[in-house]
Structures are given as C-alpha cells and as structure tokens.
Amino acid sequence: MENRHKNLDRTFGALGDPTRRAILGSLARRASASVSELAAPFAIKLPAVMKHLSVLDEAGLITRSKSGRVVTVRLRPESMREAMAWLHSQERFWSKRLDKLTAYAERKELEAQSRK
Amino acid sequence: MTSLTLVRHIKAAPEIVFEAVTTAEGIAHWWGPDAGPVLLSESDPRVGGKYRLRFRKLDYTEHECSGEFLVVDPPRRVAFTWRWIVGGADPGESRVEITLRAIGDGTELTFSHSLLQDESARLSHEGGWTGALHKLGAYLAKGAPV
Numbered sequence: 244m245e246n247r248h249k250n251l252d253r254t255f256g257a258l259g260d261p262t263r264r265a266i267l268g269s270l271a272r273r274a275s276a277s278v279s280e281l282a283a284p285f286a287i288k289l290p291a292v293m294k295h296l297s298v299l300d301e302a303g304l305i306t307r308s309k310s311g312r313v314v315t316v317r318l319r320p321e322s323m324r325e326a327m328a329w330l331h332s333q334e335r336f337w338s339k340r341l342d343k344l345t346a347y348a349e350r351k352e353l354e355a356q357s358r359k
Numbered sequence: 360m361t362s363l364t365l366v367r368h369i370k371a372a373p374e375i376v377f378e379a380v381t382t383a384e385g386i387a388h389w390w391g392p393d394a395g396p397v398l399l400s401e402s403d404p405r406v407g408g409k410y411r412l413r414f415r416k417l418d419y420t421e422h423e424c425s426g427e428f429l430v431v432d433p434p435r436r437v438a439f440t441w442r443w444i445v446g447g448a449d450p451g452e453s454r455v456e457i458t459l460r461a462i463g464d465g466t467e468l469t470f471s472h473s474l475l476q477d478e479s480a481r482l483s484h485e486g487g488w489t490g491a492l493h494k495l496g497a498y499l500a501k502g503a504p505v
Contacts, residue, residue: 333363333472336392341470343389345369348379352371352465 250303254326257302262287263295267304270318278314363472370465377434380457386412393417404431410439421445426452435459441472 257263266281282292296316299305303322308315369376379385381404387397391414398421399413406428413423423445430438438456453472460467 330363334365337363337365337470337472339392340389341365341367341468343391344376344379345367345468347385347389348369348371348376348466351375351379355372355375 250322251326251329253302254304254322257298257304258326260295260298262292263299266292266295266299267318270305270316275315275317278316281316363470365470367468367470368462368465369468373434373459373461373466376459376466376468377437381428381431381433381437383410386410390414391416392422399423404428404437406431413445426455429454430456 258267262285265285269281269284270276278289278292278296281296282289285292296305296307300307304319306317306319308317371379379389381402383400383402386402387400390400390412391397393416395414395416397412397414399411401412402408402410404410408428408431409425410428411423411425413421415421422443424441424443426440426442428437428439430436436456436458438454440452441455442452456471456473458469460469
C-alpha cells in the first residue's frame with residue numbers, strides 16, 4: 244500500500260509541470276520519438292528536456308532506450324492508468340458523500356421551514 | 360494541482376449547508392459511506408481547530424480521518440486538511456475546500472479536493488493537469504502503443 248502511494252506521489256508530481264505534460268501529450272500522439280524530436284517544440288535547452296525525461300522515467304510514465312546515438316522515448320501507460328483509477332475512486336467516494344450531504348441539508352431546510 | 364472538483368445544487372439555505380458541513384452533529388449525518396454507524400464525530404470549526412471522524416462500515420471495518428480547519432468563513436467558504444488515520448486509501452495529506460453560493464432556490468456547493476504535496480504547483484497550474492490527465496486517459500483507454 245505504501246509503495247502504491249509513493250508511486251502515485253511520483254506520478255502526480257511528474258504531472259505537475261506544464262512542459263512534462265506537453266511532452267506526454269506529444270508522445271501520446273505517436274508511437275515513439277527521439278529526444279531531439281521531443282525537444283523541438285520547446286524553447287528550452289536539450290539538458291533541461293533530458294531532466295524532464297528523467298523525472299517522467301522515474302515516475303514510470305515513459306521508457307527510454309538507446310540505440311547508437313539515438314535515445315528513443317515511449318509512453319508507458321500503466322502508471323497513468325493507476326493514476327486515473329485513483330482519481331476515479333476519489334470521485335466516486337466524494338460524490339456519494341455529497342449526495343448524502345445534499346439529502347441531509349434539504350431535510351434540515353424543510354424542518355426549518357415547517358417551524359416558521 | 361486540483362485533483363477533483365464537484366458541484367451540487369442543494370435546495371437549502373447556505374447557512375444550513377454550512378452547518379451541515381462544519382458541525383460535529385451535521386457531519387455525523389452525512390459522513391458514513393453506508394448504513395454503518397458513525398462512532399465518533401468531533402469538530403471545532405475555527406481556523407486552526409481540528410476535526411476527527413470515525414465510522415464503521417457494514418463490513419465491520421473501521422475508518423478514521425482527521426484534519427485541521429484552514430478557512431472558516433460562514434456561510435460562504437470552508438477549507439480543511441484531510442488525512443486518513445485508519446483504514447483509508449489516500450496518498451498523504453490533502454486539502455478540501457467547499458464554497459457555497461446562494462442561488463434561486465438554495466445553494467450551489469463547489470467541492471474541491473487537492474493534493475498538498477506540491478502546493479506551489481497547485482497554485483500555478485490550477486486545473487492544469489486534471490484536463491491533461493483526462494485527455495491522456497481517454498487516449499490510453501483506446502489502447503496506446505506499447
């Protein structure tokens with residue numbers, strides 16, 4: 244359980260940066276890309292892009308494989324699925340609570356009005 | 360870094376909703392996830408005040424959560440930290456904020472739940488990654504290249 248939480252922390256931490264989200268978005272549109280292809284749309288230096296890729300790699304969101312001088316980057320969907328599943332479970336959890344809160348508050352309102 | 364936002368229209372005055380959200384008696388009425396009993400409900404709704412809730416589900420598991428009030432502005436806004444102590448599945452401490460707005464026949468309640476780990480990221484990218492995540496999620500659901 245603890246491990247799972249650490250993984251989620253890492254995943255959400257990695258997603259908390261707009262450049263890294265843009266990199267993931269760009270990877271989502273193609274099967275794989277080289278580091279320089281990924282770096283092309285950004286106004287930041289290659290080492291900065293490499294740093295972002297390391298964070299994404301540690302969060303389990305991408306894989307990097309080296310062939311000669313070219314590093315190929317691919318999306319790894321498992322961590323993302325886990326993060327989505329967690330988000331959905333949170334949504335279900337709080338939705339149910341709020342439904343009960345709504346019913347309770349509306350009952351209290353009716354009580355207050357009948358006392359008037 | 361908001362992870363979840365939910366909106367409800369409630370046919371009750373904001374004052375009534377605010378009381379239901381912040382007082383120990385109010386919370387005890389809506390908190391339990393099923394018909395199991397709320398075993399403990401304590402709440403001190405002022406900035407820095409604490410709350411603690413413990414309930415038993417019908418499967419006999421017990422769950423407890425607690426936190427501290429960060430904002431108490433009746434009947435408009437309340438924010439508190441949130442953490443499971445017993446039997447929960449939540450990565451660390453998070454922040455819950457509830458805002459109330461009077462509308463025609465009652466109250467519009469906006470609930471948001473965000474992770475605390477990276478508060479600065481939350482402030483600068485408010486709403487940013489939820490959309491990105493859902494888009495990617497939709498893409499992944501279609502089957503991603505592996």
